[in-house]
Amino acid sequence: MGTGFGVGSSWILSAIAPTVQLITVDHSKEVVDITANHLKHPNVEFVCGDWKEVMAKGPFQFIFADAAAAKTMEGELMLQVLANGGMLLMDDFTPEEHFPEEWKVKPDKVREFWLNQKDLVATEIYVTPTSSVILATKMRK
Ligand SMILES: C[S@@+](CC[C@H](N)C(=O)[O-])C[C@H]1O[C@@H](n2cnc3c(N)ncnc32)[C@H](O)[C@@H]1O
Numbered sequence: 628m629g630t631g632f633g634v635g636s637s638w639i640l641s642a643i644a645p646t647v648q649l650i651t652v653d654h655s656k657e658v659v660d661i662t663a664n665h666l667k668h669p670n671v672e673f674v675c676g677d678w679k680e681v682m683a684k685g686p687f688q689f690i691f692a693d694a695a696a697a698k699t700m701e702g703e704l705m706l707q708v709l710a711n712g713g714m715l716l717m718d719d720f721t722p723e724e725h726f727p728e729e730w731k732v733k734p735d736k737v738r739e740f741w742l743n744q745k746d747l748v749a750t751e752i753y754v755t756p757t758s759s760v761i762l763a764t765k766m767r768k
Pocket residue numbers: 634635636637652653654655658676677678679693694695696697
């Protein structure tokens with residue numbers, strides 16, 4: 628049995644194995660209601676609330692993090708609920724060569740954080756010529 632959770636995500640459901648449980652959490656009731664009404668699936672649990680409310684259901688083998696706070700200031704917490712060997716996916720990154728001038732002079736704290744965690748093997752993958760994702764696996768030594 629695998630467990631994963633997605634923040635505001637639904638597309639993962641189309642690719643999961645029948646033995647996998649998916650928890651999707653969003654603090655917008657509107658988003659949760661629309662998604663829950665659209666997707667009827669025995670393996671999915673819809674939670675309306677802050678993503679941290681599902682931490683107790685972890686550790687998770689897969690996390691798709693789509694909420695800004697989980698990717699930034701709450702990143703350490705998210706790392707705690709990723710299982711050893713588990714995979715983390717975050718989208719909506721802009722490859723460095725496409726940075727506008729004003730970004731080039733600022734530290735890229737989010738990318739630096741995720742690409743330099745000692746417990747993660749992480750990489751950035753282009754999904755279009757101008758956008759990328761970070762894919763990371765927890766490999767605690
Ligand atoms: C970039 S949107 C993603 C929307 C969704 N993936 C989709 O494709 O429609 C980010 C979502 O995260 C939710 N969100 C933001 N902060 C959150 C938090 N702390 N806990 C739970 N959900 C949060 C927002 O309500 C929003 O729906």
